[in-house]
Amino acid sequence: AVSEIVWATWDSNGHPEYVTAFEKATGTKVKLSFLSSEDAQFAALKTGAASDWDVVNPSLNQARRYIKAGELMPLDLAKVPNLAHMYDVFKATEKVKGEDGQTYAIPYLWGLNPIVYRSDIHTEEPTYSTLFDPKFKGQLAMRDYALESIAIAALHIGIPRERAFLLTSDELAEVKKALIAQKPLLRTYWQTIGDLTNLIATGEVTAAFSWRVPYDALKDKMKVAMAKPKAGIMGWCDCFAIPASLPEEKVETAYKFADYLLGADYASTIAEIGNYATTSSIIRDKLTPEKQEAIFVDDLSVMQNFMWPEAPENYSEWLKVWNEVKAA
Amino acid sequence: MTFRQRHLALPVAVAIVAGCLAPLAVLVAFSFYEVEDFDLIPAFSFRAWGELATSGTDWFLIGKAVLSGLTTTVFTTILGYPVALALTRLAASAKGLAIIVLLTPLYTGEIVRIYAWRIVLGGEGLVNTVLQGIGLIDEPLKFLLFSPFTIGLVLTYNNLPFMVLAIWVSAEMVDRRLIEAARDLGARPIDAFSRVVFPLTTPGLAAGSLTVFALSAGELLTPSLLGGTSGATAMALVDNLFGTAFDWPLASALALALLATLFLVASAMAGLLLRLKGARAVIGRT
Amino acid sequence: MGRIGLSVLIVAAGFLYLPLVVLTVFSFNDSALMAFPLTGFTLDWYRELGQNDNFLKGFVTSFLIAQPVGVLAMLLGLMASLALTAPGFRWRGLFAILLLVPFLVPKSVLSIAQAMIMSRIGFERGATALILAQSLVALPFATALISAVMVRFDGRLIEAARDLGASPWQAFLRVLLPQLRPALSGAYSVGVILSLADLTIAMFLAGRTQPLSLMVASEFRRELRPDLNAMQVVVLALTAVLVSLSEVYRRRRLRKLASEA
């Protein structure tokens, strides 16, 4: 058997205790290599700097570019029995398929990105437009990430959610204006979720487009809440994938690991400690209602409401706009 | 051929050519490529350079890098000289300790230090709390954090030790008797500084300036985490183009343009400093 | 030393240590949040840190990588400075320009390109690659520092040594080297610092090695916890001790070297 596999992933997805069950069951050690950014992961694969990773972690909405770049190995889904328990939304997604119709990545962990806010200061539940409201000048923050920030601005200026990731050049120009107008209202753009947690904790920011992490971290210490804007909730989803260059002898173990990520052990530990849900329904019914609510699996329709951030065709134009906004 | 001192340049040059120029050559090549579907296509295309040439944002950020490098250099020079000169006055036995004390702050990881600054400068932070406590201000000073001021302050902080170190080692070489001679001839300490110590330490100042300029023009984390909405940098843009946008040709072109610009400014700066009346005679001696 | 000099040093130390004091204070603060007001004293963060042997490993890795970087930067910088100040060096200008390149090149771009070349020629990423790349980046800094001292060196002393029978090498060891000591130890420290602080190069070239900077960066993506502060305080203390020890050791060595040669 393979003595060790290296899993490149987010530290929140891969605490050492999340994988002990796998190690016990297979005798293979899982070495964690934490990502510093999605882009760094892609660049590492692209430059060959990732040759020592055995399993990688593309996000659902970026999987396509890994596939197009030929960085991933086509997967034999028959080797992952737990796929059977996967929620349909994830089963159905086309984003993990190549032009050849083969599947290259398996979604395994998901969540939603709410607005986290100080409920003592925002007496009304914020919407995306709150993030553009001069009343809160100097207390707001956006993520330094073109895809989500531009889509939010689009929603704010009234573009319907179906088209939020499919903007025309004219619409992009409008969005850009809104984002530039928003700049003076912002305290800062946040870079990482730890960063934002700190900003909220220190009172610098009272409402921001966020992940759930600050809420979990701060809810016992100050009045914070999560808002899931009606205009459209941004979801996220991380995938399992195997680099195209993985040596033959490790592939079997990699499949076993994929199956583990969709299995019960991983799902229950991460639900318990990290407040995340996997893409598998395997343990959902065994969870308490409170826990179900906490990880958003109490009402599965939430998945229908998700806006899956998706790199648009004219993504480079988006990036340009975003860079122009930041440099403005 | 017998060995000569100048031949020591050879291994160093080889290291730089192999480790730095060769990779740069790769970038030059990339800058003429095309990208299609996340794939680099070798094509002799001027697309990236054309885009760069017409991009206001890119040049704005390159200019900002230069400006940031220069202002940090100026601030660290102004603060660095008194500290470096004070260090030369320490007893020889205290100097080893001094170098450790001076450099230790830099051993802390940058990220952790950045968060320490947030605590110091934040709206509910140390400075504001103290100022409010003693009644000097009513409202917290918001500009302390997430502003160009913050970037300037922290870049100065991050680079001050390098500048001090460079000026210091250079100032140690200034014969104290020359300062005495200047004082004897009527120079106040400030005159002795400007007319004797400064010219004789220009090599150190040049070394420090290059260091600080290079480091601060290339800073990414501090501006982006402490600069608020004014924290955009050319470095971050290069990263963004490489990673997020996967526009390697444009990223390469921008990186090369940035390098060339910084290079020009740095050479001009070094040239200027070393051409100062005094430095030339000093250096001519070698 | 005069009163003015002393006050300058005190103010400077105050400025340089302000953030450090803050993070030390918060490493003992009884709250997971790094925000005022302070809530109480605790050693929990240190206890937590003690249980996390990853950090210790990361620190050791970083430290072990930083040492050769410091030494290499110092040695290469010394060679470069000697060449730059050598009499009759025709390529001086060109060489100086060459030395500027690693100084100014954006590091992320450089390391990406380096990584590509390495993977092309089959050079494995990891500690060695990281050490080489970081040394290259630190080299111009070291060179600048050492050269600044070298150009002001009184050439008559070298003449005196040669006159007394010293070969160029012996004159270098016995006369120049001892007087370059502050610059050399400065160059070494700069190399160590640039290595410890580096995140960018490590991201692309560290391979399977995990230096502390990478661990901190990835830890911090999730949340900022005071155990990071505690870790930093420990790192500081450890580094200070190690630096002091190595400083003492290096001085001895230099002295011994000089007296043996």
Added chain:
Amino acid sequence: MEKRREPALSPLLLAMRSVVKTFGRSTAVDGIDLDVPERAFLTLLGPSGCGKTTVLRMIAGFETPDAGDMRLDNTPLAGVPPERRPVNTVFQSYALFPHLTVNDNVAFSLKLRGGVSDVAARVRRALDAVHMADFGDRYPHQLSGGQQQRVAVARSIIAEPRLLLLDEPLSALDRKMRGHLQIELKALQRRLGIAFVYVTHDQEEAFALSDIVVVMNRGRIAQKADPQTIYSRPADSFVADFIGNSTLVEGRIRERRGDTATIDTPLGNVTAPVADGLAAGDAAMLVIRPELLSTRGEGAATFASTVSNSVFQGERTVIQAETAGVSLRFAAEAPCPVGASISLWLDADRSFITRIAA
């Protein structure tokens, strides 16, 4: 600056009282009292390491005395920084600014002062005075040792201070150039009414130029007097030995009559002028200066002696002759064969009996 007061009573410019300076365990200056009257030319003489430079450095303000009092114009000097003292120095080590040309070195103090309109002309004049006008554009390292020293002199005189300290300012110069510069310095001193404190190892220079000569020994002052007195009535055997090429013969005083005494020495009894305070029975030293011995004299004492050494020195030949275990040195116009027997006359009236130094 050009206009100077007429001297009334030659008032004191500088007064040092019980000044002490130690470096670690070694005492460089050990409690000296020194007065420099206005317009005086005072020379410090003494063996290498006796504290001359240290005295100058305290006057200039580079060393702080460990004890004692220093006043300039009756104002305490303590705490007055060097640039506020109307004092300039020619440093023993020159201390030329390596990054400035000769012109800029010399112009240094004028440019500092600002508002001096004729800097170039004054620099030219100062350089002319030291015969260095052709070297204005050179850097110090492009000059010979003596040329550097002359620039150092020019640099210090251009500011026309009230007190000029010169630490062996002409030591690197040939006799001819030294002669020229001695004249220039003396003229400058007279013209501007500057006081000089001058250190030299050239005794002829000291005697030729000085109003007051101060002989130092191990951080103390052995004698302060005008050159004639120093030469002919040395305060003790240290001064007698240090100055000139005297032969010193130890003896015991037989009897004293007024200002003369008879001393019993290996050479026999000699009657000569005697230092104050010496009485019959005291051990004392007879000082025989070389010019008091001659082969064809008319003096009282005559010694039969044998030539043991004869060294040609240009103008004269220095001869050493042995008698009764004493080596007598004197100058002759022509060399003498070693081993020759000669009779030597001593002009005892001009010799001197002094005390034995501690």
Added chain:
Amino acid sequence: MEKRREPALSPLLLAMRSVVKTFGRSTAVDGIDLDVPERAFLTLLGPSGCGKTTVLRMIAGFETPDAGDMRLDNTPLAGVPPERRPVNTVFQSYALFPHLTVNDNVAFSLKLRGGVSDVAARVRRALDAVHMADFGDRYPHQLSGGQQQRVAVARSIIAEPRLLLLDEPLSALDRKMRGHLQIELKALQRRLGIAFVYVTHDQEEAFALSDIVVVMNRGRIAQKADPQTIYSRPADSFVADFIGNSTLVEGRIRERRGDTATIDTPLGNVTAPVADGLAAGDAAMLVIRPELLSTRGEGAATFASTVSNSVFQGERTVIQAETAGVSLRFAAEAPCPVGASISLWLDADRSFITRIAA
């Protein structure tokens, strides 16, 4: 090293031929020929900036001649680095190693050589020779100027080279100490059979110590000879003027008879020994050394003159007297009142008629 060959014919140690050295536009050494026999004590004399240090630096190997040939032991020196030349130098600027104690400075060359067992003892002996044995643990900056110079001397002699170059090695020392060290140096030279090339501004020192004196002027050699010849038969008016305190009186030769000539000068006609090559009708210079003038002499020529200056210099007083527009300098035992009329006798047979320097 201790064992030396007996001198056969005093063979040449160093030979310099047509050696030239320029710095930029200025020519420091302008084609000199210089021979240093083994065991010789050769002194370079000359005005400040005439090229003495440059000559030493070429011998030591720090400057490369622009033209000419240099040989040591008949082997070309070109390309031989300083450390491979059996030559040591006492530098005009001392060049002590600031980071080494006095002991370590002095021990430098022995430690380099390695395998020397009695380093400490030899260091001690060298320091004793310069009276610096008590200062072994000090650093150079803790020493006075003269002390530093003595360490520089000790450092260079300890290696016992074949040729020692001394660039004003005693200039910072008082007369007494200088006397001691002159004796030490001379003894060392004799004991080890070292050759010395010595630069000094002290002419008495030069005459007393040297076998050969070389007078330089503006990069050229004006005269090379033994001290007596240099002094009494200067090759030209430059040497005559530079050496001693002679009065030079220009005139035209009336007639020449063998080795003497009669010269027509403002003082009148004087008959004196004459330099080779001067003939009747030539412009020439009469050289009157101070010791040839006296107020109570028996010489042939007598001049009525007026005292214009009288300077006490210790052993003697230098008097200047004017006659027929000429300033005559001579030494007297006692001062003379300025303005006094005196008669001066000239010992014309010992004066000299020489050519006028270019």
